[in-house]
Amino acid sequence: MKSDANTIEELFSRGVGEFIDPGGVFKEKLLKKSKGEYSNDIIIKFGIDPTQPDIHLGHAAVFRKLRQFQDLGCKVVFLVGDFTANIGDPTGKNKVRPSIEQKEIEANMATYLKQVGKILQTDEEVFSWIKNSDWFYSVSDLMVEEKSVRIQGKDEKGNDSSIQVSANSHIGKAALYSATRMQKTHLKKEEMHDITLRGLLWTLGHITHARLIERDMFQERIKKGEELYMHEMLYPILQGIDSLFIAKIYGSCDLEIGGTDQVFNMLMGRDVMKINKREQQSVLSIKLLEGTDGKEKMSKSLGNYIAITDEPNDMYGKVMSVPDASIMNYFELCTYTPRSEIEKMKNIIEKGGTNLRDKKMELARRIVALYHGEEQAQKAQKDFIAAFQKGGVPEEIEEVAAEKKEKLSDILLKNGFVRSKTEFRRLIKEGAIKFADGSKVEDEHYALEEDGVFKVGKKRFVRIVV
RNA sequence: GCGUCGGUGGCGGAGUGGUCAAUCGCAUCAGACUGUAAAUCUGACGGGCUUAGCCCUACGCAGGUUCAAAUCCUGCCCGGCGCACCA
Numbered sequence: 312m313k314s315d316a317n318t319i320e321e322l323f324s325r326g327v328g329e330f331i332d333p334g335g336v337f338k339e340k341l342l343k344k345s346k347g348e349y350s351n352d353i354i355i356k357f358g359i360d361p362t363q364p365d366i367h368l369g370h371a372a373v374f375r376k377l378r379q380f381q382d383l384g385c386k387v388v389f390l391v392g393d394f395t396a397n398i399g400d401p402t403g404k405n406k407v408r409p410s411i412e413q414k415e416i417e418a419n420m421a422t423y424l425k426q427v428g429k430i431l432q433t434d435e436e437v438f439s440w441i442k443n444s445d446w447f448y449s450v451s452d453l454m455v456e457e458k459s460v461r462i463q464g465k466d467e468k469g470n471d472s473s474i475q476v477s478a479n480s481h482i483g484k485a486a487l488y489s490a491t492r493m494q495k496t497h498l499k500k501e502e503m504h505d506i507t508l509r510g511l512l513w514t515l516g517h518i519t520h521a522r523l524i525e526r527d528m529f530q531e532r533i534k535k536g537e538e539l540y541m542h543e544m545l546y547p548i549l550q551g552i553d554s555l556f557i558a559k560i561y562g563s564c565d566l567e568i569g570g571t572d573q574v575f576n577m578l579m580g581r582d583v584m585k586i587n588k589r590e591q592q593s594v595l596s597i598k599l600l601e602g603t604d605g606k607e608k609m610s611k612s613l614g615n616y617i618a619i620t621d622e623p624n625d626m627y628g629k630v631m632s633v634p635d636a637s638i639m640n641y642f643e644l645c646t647y648t649p650r651s652e653i654e655k656m657k658n659i660i661e662k663g664g665t666n667l668r669d670k671k672m673e674l675a676r677r678i679v680a681l682y683h684g685e686e687q688a689q690k691a692q693k694d695f696i697a698a699f700q701k702g703g704v705p706e707e708i709e710e711v712a713a714e715k716k717e718k719l720s721d722i723l724l725k726n727g728f729v730r731s732k733t734e735f736r737r738l739i740k741e742g743a744i745k746f747a748d749g750s751k752v753e754d755e756h757y758a759l760e761e762d763g764v765f766k767v768g769k770k771r772f773v774r775i776v777v
Numbered sequence: 778g779c780g781u782c783g784g785u786g787g788c789g790g791a792g793u794g795g796u797c798a799a800u801c802g803c804a805u806c807a808g809a810c811u812g813u814a815a816a817u818c819u820g821a822c823g824g825g826c827u828u829a830g831c832c833c834u835a836c837g838c839a840g841g842u843u844c845a846a847a848u849c850c851u852g853c854c855c856g857g858c859g860c861a862c863c864a
Contacts, residue, residue, distance in 0.1 A: 604804095605814085605815085614805095628813065629813095631812080631813060631814075632813055632814070633814075634815060635812095635815065636815080637814095638814095666812080667812080667814080668812040668814075671812080671814075672812090695813085698813085699813050700812080700813095730806095731825085732824085732825070732826090733822095733823080733824060733825070734822085736828090737806085737807075737820095737821060737822080738806085738807065740807095740820095740821085741806090741807045741808060741820075741821075742807085742808070743806085743807050743808075768806075768808095769807090769813060770813065
């Protein structure tokens, strides 16, 4: 990627909610870096939740931004907020097994990074990740399985020596813990950084109540007379402490990126860093992508998302189902279409000069091409036209196996095309289940004699092979 | 701990002994119209069946009263609010 002024300009404005970079510190570093005049790593922090590994276009917008920074020589650090996620968790386990947790997180990260790898570079030079329990847990939080631990050291004469200690002792736990810590094992650090109550209070001693309750969300709840718990108040500060520790561990934390809903928390990081005499991070927030319903933000739990692992046809179709009003939001956040072109499009649309459907098809094609390649995108478009504009059946559809004479209702139920037999019967009554030629299946007991293609409603297609 | 109000389908929220698989709104699904958009209209929306009907399981959990309970009683669990205790 070229690092000309235009690229940089686009980087800080496209899809961006706010870019807070007092004194232009970050921008300057970036410029220097691109000219080879800045030798330190430029660290960009991004908080993730790997327990939800389905990455959708909303995340992708941020990842694509991160990728652009990587291309300019920055290093992206994913912060896994496992510790802070546990605080709000009511299951309330008060002891932890770090080695097991580490394994779980690593397994999650593996699937997560597999998807992220489609967008980001994940080699060590420009990428790293760390979990925040690495500095938030204290030795007393831990539970040990072992009975005893051997600790290596030197004797008075400087010869190698070791002693056996009880695993449940403070020193034993410390030894076991340090053997699982990412700072040591993944990042090969000698010195370990931890937050302590002393350090936390020091920081808290510089933050006022008024500063904290500024936050919109807190204000709203105060207005409604809802309770505000102390751990919730502390949350932004803990997130800030994460930035501080990334700076300690990686040498700096120059920029934090997140959704527009994270701006307050990210700015808290600046405060915490300043209090602790660290260079403050800059903050870049990315606009939220609307979901396929065009109302809420895209999220898995609302079911209005397009996953980057969605099949081409599916992805194309989902983009087409997005309301017209969201098209520009998608163009900005989900494609590389130059902004000048997007602006032109906006003008044309405002004048009502063009068929919006065609713009949306272009959008869908571009998005599919991004994740599946141009060829697949073309194919998805062709299939879409065949299936929906001409009322046929797409070429590539899900195929399921079935026994001869097996009832259609059972096959569809078994493969999740209908939720229950009752629903199947309803759909038959409504004339929603059709053969490939478009004629309706009238008999709810219809059984298969040979291979067949069926439509359930207008969006579900299946080829059944006997 | 005491008092009090509450826990109903994916969500919100009616119902306070039979006519309740449960009014209504949202969400969802299907049909019509379309551009698989929006808007609009129509219908469905616990599960199952040999389907003008029938059966099963459900209104926090467990018992009980009754011919009959989401609805009444008892115990338990969970949540909101008020008060007290502790500090």
